[in-house]
Amino acid sequence: MEASATVKPADMRPPERVACCIAGGGPAGMMLGLLLARAGVDTLVLEKHKDFLRDFRGDTVHPSTLQVLDDLGLIDKLLALRHSQVDKVQLLTSRGLFTIGDFSRLRIKYPYIALVPQWDFLSMLADEAKRLPTFRLLMEAEAQRLVRESGGVTGLQYWADGQMRTIRTVLTVAADGRHSTLRDQAKLPIVENSPPMDVLWFSLPRAPSDFANIVFRAGGSKLIAFIDRFDYWQVGYIIPKGAAQQILAQGVDAVKQGLHELAPEFDDRLDTLESVDHIKLLTVQSNRLRRWWLPGFLCIGDAAHAMTPVGGVGINLAIQDGVAAANALWSPLTRQRIDDGSLAAVQRRRTWPTEMTQAMQALVQKRIIHAVLTSDGPVDVPPLLRFFLRLPLVRDFPARFVGVGVRPERPSPALLAARV
Ligand SMILES: Cc1cc2nc3c(=O)[nH]c(=O)nc-3n(C[C@H](O)[C@H](O)[C@H](O)COP(=O)(O)OP(=O)(O)OC[C@H]3O[C@@H](n4cnc5c(N)ncnc54)[C@H](O)[C@@H]3O)c2cc1C
Numbered sequence: 434m435e436a437s438a439t440v441k442p443a444d445m446r447p448p449e450r451v452a453c454c455i456a457g458g459g460p461a462g463m464m465l466g467l468l469l470a471r472a473g474v475d476t477l478v479l480e481k482h483k484d485f486l487r488d489f490r491g492d493t494v495h496p497s498t499l500q501v502l503d504d505l506g507l508i509d510k511l512l513a514l515r516h517s518q519v520d521k522v523q524l525l526t527s528r529g530l531f532t533i534g535d536f537s538r539l540r541i542k543y544p545y546i547a548l549v550p551q552w553d554f555l556s557m558l559a560d561e562a563k564r565l566p567t568f569r570l571l572m573e574a575e576a577q578r579l580v581r582e583s584g585g586v587t588g589l590q591y592w593a594d595g596q597m598r599t600i601r602t603v604l605t606v607a608a609d610g611r612h613s614t615l616r617d618q619a620k621l622p623i624v625e626n627s628p629p630m631d632v633l634w635f636s637l638p639r640a641p642s643d644f645a646n647i648v649f650r651a652g653g654s655k656l657i658a659f660i661d662r663f664d665y666w667q668v669g670y671i672i673p674k675g676a677a678q679q680i681l682a683q684g685v686d687a688v689k690q691g692l693h694e695l696a697p698e699f700d701d702r703l704d705t706l707e708s709v710d711h712i713k714l715l716t717v718q719s720n721r722l723r724r725w726w727l728p729g730f731l732c733i734g735d736a737a738h739a740m741t742p743v744g745g746v747g748i749n750l751a752i753q754d755g756v757a758a759a760n761a762l763w764s765p766l767t768r769q770r771i772d773d774g775s776l777a778a779v780q781r782r783r784t785w786p787t788e789m790t791q792a793m794q795a796l797v798q799k800r801i802i803h804a805v806l807t808s809d810g811p812v813d814v815p816p817l818l819r820f821f822l823r824l825p826l827v828r829d830f831p832a833r834f835v836g837v838g839v840r841p842e843r844p845s846p847a848l849l850a851a852r853v
Pocket residue numbers: 456457458459460461462479480481482489490491492493574575576577608609610611613614615634714715733734735736740742744745746747748749751
């Protein structure tokens with residue numbers, strides 16, 4: 434796997450003041466940064482790593498995000514990146530393949546999930562943004578402290594090039610992910626949920642004759658997702674919360690045995706999984722802030738709400754937050770002003786989609802995932818559910834909920850027209 438464009442700190446002299454400084458160059462921060470800079474807002478994005486290279490950080494670009502990229506004239510660039518397209522999510526039951534969600538049935542412009550390495554996706558956004566005179570990206574720059582004056586946030590301190598620097602801002606945005614430093618600094622109240630599972634991620638080679646799409650296998654207290662990544666399988670081995678240490682202590686053979694039981698046709702390539710060092714643990718979290726903002730400060734993306742992997746919606750919600758924040762804030766930021774009402778409006782707009790999505794994830798976790806992980810026998814889809822998922826009104830719901838989501842955001846016409 435290759436990393437594409439990286440950005441070096443030498444690309445720029447750090448400014449001392451900007452209209453908007455965004456901590457975190459993930460999907461939320463890069464999308465917001467691109468949109469604000471495009472509309473003429475002087476924007477700085479700080480990213481603590483030296484590149485965007487992350488393995489298994491979630492590579493699902495959903496139809497709603499593809500539509501946003503289309504609106505921005507970036508869809509061809511995205512689709513030119515090496516990717517696979519998934520139009521169905523299926524479960525292999527004792528009675529054969531059962532389709533849980535079929536994106537190809539949706540009447541939308543991009544009826545599929547594009548699986549694009551996240552570093553390529555972020556590098557594409559960064560390359561696009563760097564063409565704008567109003568955009569700056571500082572890599573290896575770690576936001577550490579909020580600057581607070583007169584009851585509001587007026588900037589931040591960050592570590593770069595071996596020294597602590599201070600930048601003054603009209604708006605500081607925490608897009609620094611689920612372990613957000615700035616959110617902790619702001620001491621905003623948070624609601625924690627308790628998902629019942631964690632995920633072990635690893636890859637296996639993919640043969641051209643293999644099945645395609647995203648296919649779940651379930652049975653014997655196990656649930657495994659196989660995600661088609663073109664020339665390899667991204668495998669998600671879903672385990673009960675907290676069980677990772679015990680499973681990994683048994684060595685890689687315990688994981689291979691589980692794979693053998695549910696997917697024996699992969700036996701010929703299990704040797705490629707040499708040790709537990711090839712397995713990455715995702716400790717599944719789910720939470721959301723009660724309040725996303727302080728005067729001069731806003732949290733978006735995982736910093737505002739960590740999502741569980743159910744539906745693979747984390748990236749897309751992060752992007753939607755970025756779009757909603759840009760729609761509401763670009764205009765006041767071009768006037769170097771931001772009031773509390775505009776920040777509260779971003780939270781109001783995005784709270785409902787966040788809560789609805791987390792409620793649906795909790796339902797799937799409780800009714801399906803927990804049930805599978807605690808039942809010894811083979812897994813089948815209950816006849817009543819099979820019946821309902823044949824009804825035209827119900828059938829498309831899972832694909833629409835995952836692919837399009839609740840209240841999908843698009844850049845407003847005013848934002849699109851306000852190009853520098
Ligand atoms: C193992 C794993 C698998 C996942 N799989 C999926 C999936 O299949 N589909 C899906 O939709 N979602 C998935 N997710 C979730 C998804 O990655 C996140 O929901 C999404 O990336 C959130 O975007 P974000 O921009 O809010 O935060 P992040 O993507 O976490 O980006 C935050 C960025 O901020 C940087 N940063 C952190 N602290 C600082 C700091 N102090 N200063 C400067 N920079 C900082 C980080 O380096 C990072 O680049 C997965 C997550 C994990 C951990």
